[in-house]
Amino acid sequence: MLADTARNSAYARALEAKVKPGDVVLDIGCGAGLTAMLAARAGAKHVYTCEQQPLIAQAATQVIADNGLSDRITVIPKWSHDIVVGEDIPERADVVISEIVDTVLLGEGALATLTHAMAALAKPDARAIPEQGTLLAQPVESRQLLDLWRPQQAEGFDLSAFHRFARVAQLTPNDFEACGLRPLGPVTELFAFDFTRPDINPARSTTELACTAAGSIHAVLVSFEMDLAPGIQVANGLHSGGHWGRTAFLLDHPETAKAGDRLRVTAQHDAARLSLSVQDLLQAAEEPAAAALWMTRGWIAHRQLLGPGAAAPQAPVRPPSEAPNAHPLGQAFH
Numbered sequence: 001m002l003a004d005t006a007r008n009s010a011y012a013r014a015l016e017a018k019v020k021p022g023d024v025v026l027d028i029g030c031g032a033g034l035t036a037m038l039a040a041r042a043g044a045k046h047v048y049t050c051e052q053q054p055l056i057a058q059a060a061t062q063v064i065a066d067n068g069l070s071d072r073i074t075v076i077p078k079w080s081h082d083i084v085v086g087e088d089i090p091e092r093a094d095v096v097i098s099e100i101v102d103t104v105l106l107g108e109g110a111l112a113t114l115t116h117a118m119a120a121l122a123k124p125d126a127r128a129i130p131e132q133g134t135l136l137a138q139p140v141e142s143r144q145l146l147d148l149w150r151p152q153q154a155e156g157f158d159l160s161a162f163h164r165f166a167r168v169a170q171l172t173p174n175d176f177e178a179c180g181l182r183p184l185g186p187v188t189e190l191f192a193f194d195f196t197r198p199d200i201n202p203a204r205s206t207t208e209l210a211c212t213a214a215g216s217i218h219a220v221l222v223s224f225e226m227d228l229a230p231g232i233q234v235a236n237g238l239h240s241g242g243h244w245g246r247t248a249f250l251l252d253h254p255e256t257a258k259a260g261d262r263l264r265v266t267a268q269h270d271a272a273r274l275s276l277s278v279q280d281l282l283q284a285a286e287e288p289a290a291a292a293l294w295m296t297r298g299w300i301a302h303r304q305l306l307g308p309g310a311a312a313p314q315a316p317v318r319p320p321s322e323a324p325n326a327h328p329l330g331q332a333f334h
């Protein structure tokens with residue numbers, strides 16, 4: 001994480017953009033102290049940074065001293081939920097910073113933590129970094145992903161009955177690189193979260209993911225985009241790089257898709273978890289079926305022109321009952 005220069009630079013720029021001289025900043029999750037020190041450098045009057053892990057809080061206190069910032073930053077070795085205004089911090093914060101998201105934003109409890117912090121530890125019009133986050137999904141093809149996550153056999157034994165436990169692939173950046181995921185369609189938004197006014201309500205949505213290329217859909221890749229400040233974003237999409245891993249929801253059986261098809265998925269989340277299930281593949285109208293429909297209309301028009309008893313025209317026009325792959329709409333003309 002600390003070696004992710006794109007992430008570090010995005011936080012530095014967002015803090016420069018959003019911290020004003022005289023601001024009191026609350027940094028939730030001190031880690032090594034980097035975001036707290038960036039906030040001090042951006043001009044905060046004082047930074048209060050909390051860290052639930054005592055050994056990490058101790059090391060961060062040392063890092064902050066080594067950088068000559070002990071008089072501008074106070075490390076509070078506590079969960080943010082246990083901070084009391086008037087005891088641990090003298091007043092509510094003007095700016096709340098955090099970087100407590102996992103590969104699908106929710107797994108480290110960001111929604112509950114920020115819901116509490118924005119309501120109980122921040123001024124009513126406080127700014128937040130990040131300010132919003134979006135979860136996105138797209139269909140992907142990757143035989144390597146299946147081989148990695150659902151090996152058919154090990155040392156000659158058939159393992160396929162165990163695959164029901166391998167529905168959600170958590171990929172490290174290295175796994176992700178090795179699997180060479182091929183996108184079969186663009187990203188589609190599943191959920192958006194406002195981190196300045198978060199809530200912990202669960203939500204559920206059914207969404208159709210567009211396919212723009214032909215291939216085997218092996219999985220649905222879920223990624224995020226997080227806006228730290230206007231125009232400053234961090235993300236873990238297909239081409240984003242960075243230290244965040246990726247989460248892919250594997251299909252029980254790969255679907256063969258073509259351009260124009262749509263994969264219908266239902267996603268739901270609570271305060272800390274995301275789940276996603278694949279409903280079905282909605283097929284784009286087949287060319288032969290479309291042609292059959294057009295020809296059927298032509299045939300009916302022809303019959304109406306000639307009157308009852310007129311012979312059907314010569315091939316290639318055929319009534320839809322005889323047309324190969326007749327589209328159900330075609331039947332309605334009978």
Ligand SMILES: C[S@@+](CC[C@H](N)C(=O)[O-])C[C@H]1O[C@@H](n2cnc3c(N)ncnc32)[C@H](O)[C@@H]1O
Nearest residue numbers: 029030031034035050051052079080099100113
């Ligand atoms: C991903 S690190 C980020 C560290 C630092 N802010 C940065 O961006 O470099 C998150 C840290 O937040 C701490 N943490 C997560 N939720 C917390 C909470 N609600 N209160 C205090 N510490 C928390 C974890 O223990 C971890 O050390």
